[in-house]
Amino acid sequence: MTPLAGYLLVAALLFSIGLAGALTRRNAILVLIGIELMLNAANLNLIAFWRYGPHPEALTGMMFAIFSIAVAAAEAAVGLGLVIQIHRHAHSTDLDAMNRMKG
Amino acid sequence: MSLVFYAIAGLTVAGGLAAMLLKNTVHCALALTVAFAGIALLFLELDAQFAGFAQILVYIGAVAVLVVFAILLTRGSETPKGGVFSRNWLTGLAIAAGVFAVLGWAVLGSARALPGPGGTPTAAPTVTVLQIGNALMGRYVLPLEIVALLLTAALIGAVIVAMHEKEGAK
Amino acid sequence: MIETADQIFVLLKQWVVGLLPAGLQPVAGVLLSVVAIIAVFPTLFALAVWVERKALGRMQNRIGPNRVGPLGILQPVADGIKSLTKEDIVPLSADAAVHFLAPVVLVVAVFMGFAVLPMGRNMELVDMDAGLLFFFAMGASTELSVFMAGWSSRNKYSLLGAMRAVAQMISYEVVLLLSSAAVVMITGSLSLVKIVEAQNHYTWGLPHWYIFTPWGCAGFVMYAIAATAETNRSPFDLPEGESELVAGYHTEYSGFKFALFFLGEYLAMFSISGLGTTLFLGGWSAPFSFLGWVPSWIWFFAKVMLSIVVFIWMRGTLPRLRQDQLMNFAWKFVLPLTMLNLLVAGLWRFLGDGWERWVVCSAILVLAFAVMGREGMRREHFGPRRYRYAE
Numbered sequence: 052m053t054p055l056a057g058y059l060l061v062a063a064l065l066f067s068i069g070l071a072g073a074l075t076r077r078n079a080i081l082v083l084i085g086i087e088l089m090l091n092a093a094n095l096n097l098i099a100f101w102r103y104g105p106h107p108e109a110l111t112g113m114m115f116a117i118f119s120i121a122v123a124a125a126e127a128a129v130g131l132g133l134v135i136q137i138h139r140h141a142h143s144t145d146l147d148a149m150n151r152m153k154g
Numbered sequence: 155m156s157l158v159f160y161a162i163a164g165l166t167v168a169g170g171l172a173a174m175l176l177k178n179t180v181h182c183a184l185a186l187t188v189a190f191a192g193i194a195l196l197f198l199e200l201d202a203q204f205a206g207f208a209q210i211l212v213y214i215g216a217v218a219v220l221v222v223f224a225i226l227l228t229r230g231s232e233t234p235k236g237g238v239f240s241r242n243w244l245t246g247l248a249i250a251a252g253v254f255a256v257l258g259w260a261v262l263g264s265a266r267a268l269p270g271p272g273g274t275p276t277a278a279p280t281v282t283v284l285q286i287g288n289a290l291m292g293r294y295v296l297p298l299e300i301v302a303l304l305l306t307a308a309l310i311g312a313v314i315v316a317m318h319e320k321e322g323a324k
Numbered sequence: 325m326i327e328t329a330d331q332i333f334v335l336l337k338q339w340v341v342g343l344l345p346a347g348l349q350p351v352a353g354v355l356l357s358v359v360a361i362i363a364v365f366p367t368l369f370a371l372a373v374w375v376e377r378k379a380l381g382r383m384q385n386r387i388g389p390n391r392v393g394p395l396g397i398l399q400p401v402a403d404g405i406k407s408l409t410k411e412d413i414v415p416l417s418a419d420a421a422v423h424f425l426a427p428v429v430l431v432v433a434v435f436m437g438f439a440v441l442p443m444g445r446n447m448e449l450v451d452m453d454a455g456l457l458f459f460f461a462m463g464a465s466t467e468l469s470v471f472m473a474g475w476s477s478r479n480k481y482s483l484l485g486a487m488r489a490v491a492q493m494i495s496y497e498v499v500l501l502l503s504s505a506a507v508v509m510i511t512g513s514l515s516l517v518k519i520v521e522a523q524n525h526y527t528w529g530l531p532h533w534y535i536f537t538p539w540g541c542a543g544f545v546m547y548a549i550a551a552t553a554e555t556n557r558s559p560f561d562l563p564e565g566e567s568e569l570v571a572g573y574h575t576e577y578s579g580f581k582f583a584l585f586f587l588g589e590y591l592a593m594f595s596i597s598g599l600g601t602t603l604f605l606g607g608w609s610a611p612f613s614f615l616g617w618v619p620s621w622i623w624f625f626a627k628v629m630l631s632i633v634v635f636i637w638m639r640g641t642l643p644r645l646r647q648d649q650l651m652n653f654a655w656k657f658v659l660p661l662t663m664l665n666l667l668v669a670g671l672w673r674f675l676g677d678g679w680e681r682w683v684v685c686s687a688i689l690v691l692a693f694a695v696m697g698r699e700g701m702r703r704e705h706f707g708p709r710r711y712r713y714a715e
Contacts, residue, residue: 054159058196059261061163065170065189067254072174074246075239080179080224084186087217088170091193094209102200110281110289114297116197116205117286120212121301125308127217131224132316138228147240180475184422187468207457215464215497219490222471226487283454283514 058099066092079134079144083127090123159199166192177238179225187218204286330619333360334446357449361438368629369590370400376636383640410579415478418576422476427577427584430469434588436462437595442517444608444621455516456508459599460501463554466592467493470563470573473585477576485572488647489556489563495654496553496560502662503547506539506669507603516599520607529613533606538685539669542693544604546662551596553654555589558639562647597631598624657700664692 069088076082094116101112138144169188176182190213197206240246290298328335337360341353374389374397381388389396414420440455442448452458467490474486508514511522525532534540553560556572564572574585601607605627608620645653668685675681 053265056261056265057159057163058200060258061166061196063254063257063261064167065193066257067250068167068170068174070253071247071250074249075243076174077238077240078179080221080228081174081182081238084173084182084221087186087213088173088189091190091213094205095193095196098197098200098202098205102202107281110286113202113205113281113286114289114294116202117208118294118297118301120205120208122304124212124216125305127220128312129308129315131220132312134224135227135316144228181422184468184472203452204454204457207454207461210461211457211464214468215461216494219467219471219494222468222475223487223490226475226483283457284512 055099055103059096062092062095062099065089065095077145077147079137079146079149080131082146083130083134086130087123087127090119090126094119159196162192162195162199166196180222183218183221183225186221187214190214190218201281204281204283326617330445330621332619333444333621354449361449362435365435365438365591365594366587368594368625369587370404372590372593372629372632373400373403375633376639379633379636380640383637404583407583408580412579412581413576415576417478419476419478422472423576424581426469426473426476427581427588429472430466430588431584431591433462433465433469434591434595438591438598440516441595441598441602442520442607443598443624444619447608447621448517451515451517454514456504456514456519459516459595460497460504463500463592463596464497466588467497469588473577474573477573479576481570482573482575485563485569485575488569489573492553492556492560492563492650492654495651496550496658499546499654499658499662500550500554502659502666503543503550504599504603506543506665507534509666509669510534510539510673516602516607520602520609523606524609526613531606531609531611531613533604533609535604537672538682538689539665539672540604542661542665542668542689544600546658546665547600547604549658551600552635552638553650555593555596555635557593557635559642559645560650561639561644562650593632593635594628597628597635600631601627657696661692661696665689 066089069085069092071085072088073082073085076085097112097116097119101107101110101116104112134144137149141148166189169185169190169192172185173182173189176185190209194206194209194213197203197209337353337356340356341349344352377399378388378396389399392398392402414423437459439449440452440458442451470489470493471486474482474484474489477483507519511519513519513522523531523533530536535544552558556563563569564574569575574582577585601624608624610616610618610620610623668688671688672681672685675684
């Protein structure tokens with residue numbers, strides 16, 4: 052197995068773990084955690100491709116990962132703000148209980 | 155494929171698994187930190203020093219702390235009645251397993267086409283922070299500005315979303 | 325002779341490493357430096373504790389420790405033995421694993437920060453290209469350990485103290501980062517070694533330290549405020565305000581684990597003072613060019629100890645802030661000024677070498693400080709408070 056394939060497999064595994072968590076957990080915060088894991092797996096792919104790609108001096112993959120880290124921070128802040136607001140409204144963060152569109 | 159890589163990869167995956175499987179939400183958040191740290195170490199292993207440190211600073215320093223704050227504000231550290239997994243967890247698990255199977259098949263199937271130790275360069279590319287800074291201010295200045303705008307919007311948005319509603323409405 | 329005294333530790337290390345077989349040398353070199361850091365700073369910690377107890381005692385009209393050894397100088401040793409022999413109590417309802425991990429994570433993360441500090445000419449463990457970023461990454465990890473300690477204790481006071489500490493550290497971390505960013509802008513490097521070298525020049529026998537520029541002076545003041553808040557020192561010691569929260573997040577810790585927290589707190593103080601010294605006070609460079617013969621590491625440690633004394637002095641002098649004052653001060657006063665300081669640092673870079681830049685930059689900073697200070701004081705109502713979040 053080449054180094055790149057190893058990194059890609061780890062990233063794929065992490066992505067799937069995050070996806071499984073996001074699809075199966077009931078707590079809204081844990082769903083967000085799963086999404087964060089998926090984003091991180093994508094970042095790992097970007098950096099691995101940058102490192103083993105033909106033109107590492109072009110910095111493309113690295114820049115993509117850095118921007119993605121910044122965007123993920125914004126996503127986490129807004130997502131958690133929404134979760135807190137939902138908790139205030141429904142007194143629960145259980146996603147199975149969120150089955151009405153009417154407040 | 156060194157021993158170091160296997161150790162860090164194992165740590166990362168274990169952290170991720172624990173974050174998704176544990177019952178106590180705060181334990182999940184702490185396990186998530188382990189996964190974040192593992193990914194930062196993988197970045198360092200890939201000679202991406204700047205990205206690795208940025209990962210620690212942003213994820214462990216900010217996102218993980220935000221998550222635990224949110225957990226405590228929503229009283230999520232109490233284990234809920236009726237299980238931690240959703241009713242249709244089997245479907246979710248099947249979908250995730252399917253995705254992993256497809257990704258793994260794609261990676262292993264194209265492993266021969268990927269650059270390996272024998273093929274294209276494996277020497278560490280030397281990227282200084284100065285180069286990253288120059289690239290951010292030159293070629294990538296437009297994305298940088300957009301990210302700045304996005305972060306400002308997210309800051310204001312998060313404050314407004316999480317703010318108390320008008321006192322009279324309660 | 326002067327050269328040897330300056331480089332004595334580097335030469336010593338080279339000599340010891342030279343005795344070993346060639347294969348082991350790189351590992352041994354790093355290991356030796358790590359051992360040196362782990363030995364030196366806890367010793368300084370013992371000294372600082374003694375100085376603090378003695379100085380605080382004097383400020384409060386007491387004598388301070390005077391029983392163990394001459395002038396009580398062996399007091400830290402006695403304290404250490406005492407904390408080692410005490411029973412290690414873990415509350416029954418506590419989360420044992422997290423409760424155990426919290427102090428360990430804290431001390432490890434704080435020790436990592438020392439790796440990039442240049443403690444003398446050629447005396448740094450690693451000269452990282454992104455050294456400053458590494459330091460802040462390690463500093464950010466301590467927040468989580470504070471939370472772990474507070475949450476795992478299952479104690480109201482611990483949890484409240486931890487939440488206060490984390491909120492405060494996050495708020496002031498922004499200020500800390502942005503005030504350091506001005507130095508990075510002027511130096512053009514994140515490497516702490518390069519930052520010190522950029523300040524190691526003299527005009528008329530006076531050093532080119534960044535504190536002697538308008539933006540550097542303002543930056544240093546804001547850095548010092550943020551550093552005090554980051555290390556939870558008085559007047560920002562709300563997380564462990566003993567009159568309201570017993571001891572904050574380490575209420576439920578005893579024996580050796582408490583000693584670890586104590587050690588971690590002081591080590592954080594050392595590392596953040598060391599970084600401030602490196603960024604604004606010229607690191608290991610001498611304050612006057614004719615003092616260049618004094619070994620560089622003496623200057624570094626002298627400056628760090630001086631900052632510790634200032635920390636102690638502030639603790640003896642200033643009253644504790646209130647939580648809302650603390651947050652308002654960070655977000656509404658210090659943060660805007662830090663951002664302005666970044667702009668001023670840019671101006672300084674592009675205004676050329678003449679005297680004009682001194683006038684322009686100082687004028688902007690003083691004006692902003694005066695206007696914002698007045699506005700803030702005018703809006704501040706000193707009447708009874710409304711408790712918004714305590715429903």
